[in-house]
Amino acid sequence: MSEQTTRPVVRMRGIVKRFGGTTVLDGIDLDVHEGEVVTLIGPSGAGKSTLLRCVNGLERIDSGTIEVDGEQLSSTEKGLNHLRSRIGMVFQSFNLFPHMTVMDNLTVAQREVLGRSSDEARQRGAALLERVGLGNRADAYPDHLSGGQQQRVAIARALAMDPAVMLFDEPTSALDPELVGEVLDVMRTLADEGMTMMVVTHEMRFARRAADRVVLLADGGIAEQGPPEQVLDHPTSDRGRAFLQQLAEH
Template structure:
């Protein structure tokens, strides 16, 4: 199965991600306990909840960075399998943006965005460079294309990381607290790029503590707590009029913080 097959499979179904009965244990600790979650193509889902609720773990399970203890996951219509060849093919279609930027310090911004296109997708140097230029312009960093990461601000580095993930033509983008390592004045520039992606129909699953982003950009907010989904629904419901006791408690915690 090629990466193209994964993209074709996505176009045939309605779900970019489907999770059933997901259990994840670390030793004797159960972090996720029976999670069922679908993410439709073109949907923006934000994962919120208290620290330790398993938000990042759930995200890492989607692209196989964490192996589930029980349950099944499909991405772009294909069951997640844990053999190395399948994982490599699958991850080529899942964009992942972490808290840390993870850019190659010895490469220019251009090379950071182009290298995986050549090595994983097999694009020519010219095509990879052209795509890198297009995406860096898209995230507002065309003028930094020849710069090295250590000369960029944290917000700029995170935008390069987003461009690098987009360069792989992902079926779904995963964001794990992408603004948590940034100074407050730099958060807005990253969230702006993410809002643009959402408005363009990119499928996104976002772990975030930025409730403003969740209100403005999410189609659905999923509240994780105590190993499960405590509540999910439109942002206006979950963040303003939660129906569950756990949801109301979380809202109160937000208002008091």
């Protein structure tokens, strides 16, 4: 568990994001500190995934500032690409290159973005595949893997870039129920090892076990935030109580 005396790896101030006439994020202030695991929960449409996509520049904010690893998010493509190399992103869909082997998926960005040699990239890739329990699948193609295995490869690919922060956008939502656990186990291990993480999830067990802080988004803002036991067991806001009651009924 992290201490709040550590520096913020992600710092957001006054984040506003609109889609047409709809304001999805309305003045979000949020810091994520080094080594901290922050889970974002809340009703559908609350802006959880949008907030993550703003952090790595996939969505442009309408106002406010975002800093990642001490650098302000740039509006130029060159600046964005530089900062994205410090951000690992794992999506709902696995987004692996289907025509490449697992190892090639892990090494291409290392070579082209970080300038690593083929040998360096392969060594890093092999170590990460072992770390996610897929050391024997380096030469396989994505369509020969289960969904859970593909998502673990996607996590390894993001880690290969040595990111300052890992962003996870509902990483288990596309998986069959029996495959969810293997992905959450990898994520819990990363959390235990001190990786800075922002995780959008409906997996309350993961939030309870791995998160330092749970942030509940609703109606364009942060309804409440705090340790998992506080937010999940003793919510103080009406919005939080309503959301968790809805979860309990399903």
